[in-house]
Amino acid sequence: MSIIFECEYQGRRYAGHGIPAPGSTLTLYPVTDGQLHTALVAGEGPEALRDALPERSEPVEVALGDPGLTFLPPLLPTASNNALINGFMGTHRSKFDRAPEPDEKFTPPNYYIKGFGSWLRMPDEPLTTMAEPIWLLEEPEVVLVYANDDEGVPHYAGYTFGNDLNDIGLHLENPWAWTPYAKLCETSIAPWLFLDAPPEKVTGTVTIERDGGPAWQGPFSCGADSLFHRIPDMADYIFSYPHLRRPGLVNYLFLGADKATYHDGFRIENGDRMVLDVSSHGVVLANQVRYGTRAPK
Structure with missing residues (x-):
């Protein structure tokens, strides 16, 4: 079962895989507002979202309880x-x-x-x-x-x-x-x-x-x-x-x-x-x- 999420960390938008366990560290990949939306409508279904995470880009490791970390509703267009x-x-x-x-x-x-x-x-x-x-x-x-x-x-x-x-x-x-x-x-x-x-x-x-x-x-x-x-x-x-x-x-x-x-x-x-x-x-x-x-x- 594939699960993704989006979040903001220190003023920048990121995405990641899975549901983090308490006390875990998250691997976050930088994305832009609307990037996953674009991948979805250009792809063949929900799995296009999983494949859209830019895993070759520079990820960041963030503790789940980091005060700079804020999760977002799925695909929420924050700008518009x-x-x-x-x-x-x-x-x-x-x-x-x-x-x-x-x-x-x-x-x-x-x-x-x-x-x-x-x-x-x-x-x-x-x-x-x-x-x-x-x-x-x-x-x-x-x-x-x-x-x-x-x-x-x-x-x-x-x-x-x-x-x-x-x-x-x-x-x-x-x-x-x-x-x-x-x-x-x-x-x-x-x-x-x-x-x-x-x-x-x-x-x-x-x-x-x-x-x-x-x-x-x-x-x-x-x-x-x-x-x-x-x-x-x-x-x-x-x-x-x-x-x-x-x-x-x-x-x-x-x-x-x-x-x-x-x-x-x-x-x-x-x-x-x-x-x-x-x-x-x-x-x-x-x-x-x-x-x-x-x-x-």
Whole structure:
């Protein structure tokens, strides 16, 4: 399984292979903003990204905990911010009272636009919510990453994992009108880009930590085997919209989440730490919740 990541170190952009182990040293190869995007759209698929790392250039060795090291969302165009966070809701079988028929006609699930790619946050960064959320909900999800070429053709880069934190309490008060407000929380994403087809099986555990200890814990699944909708159908449908095929756009497409803390009656509070352990893929995504403030009058 090939995995790549991008990061900044001492003001310069780099890329590397794999998920670093705690205490390890990273081998980083210099790249420019958009270099991997260009390699993807010129190549034959995600593996073009692995082959694009300039391993003959002068790499640098950096300790994982170096304070000058900052990881980046996969393929994020930092200069142009030409990136979009968006996704689907109500996609899991656990939210239906029946199983899909093998040849069932595709019915698009609900969809949302969360914000710009620059709004994404990395592991261990706080996630800011609205000032007075009603009932927050963490959502561990598979995130598909696409990059459009100059003709507006989407190219699949691979997948990673994210936490679509939102205010489900606000959504439930008015599902037909207030969902866009409920989604206005910051979103975390793992920097590790898996250069494979969307995963069939993804399992893990959510732990909500409070005052230094676990306050709630429960399992989740978010692979294709847990979805009611077929991933190719969802991707084909969303890219039927021309605005999502704008040249150069990087698209972070969240595939929806299983039931979690809210469905167990647990309330996430200001200062809680959400730990999403995607054990099936060796990824841990942890972020502290931070309530926002109202704008001054």
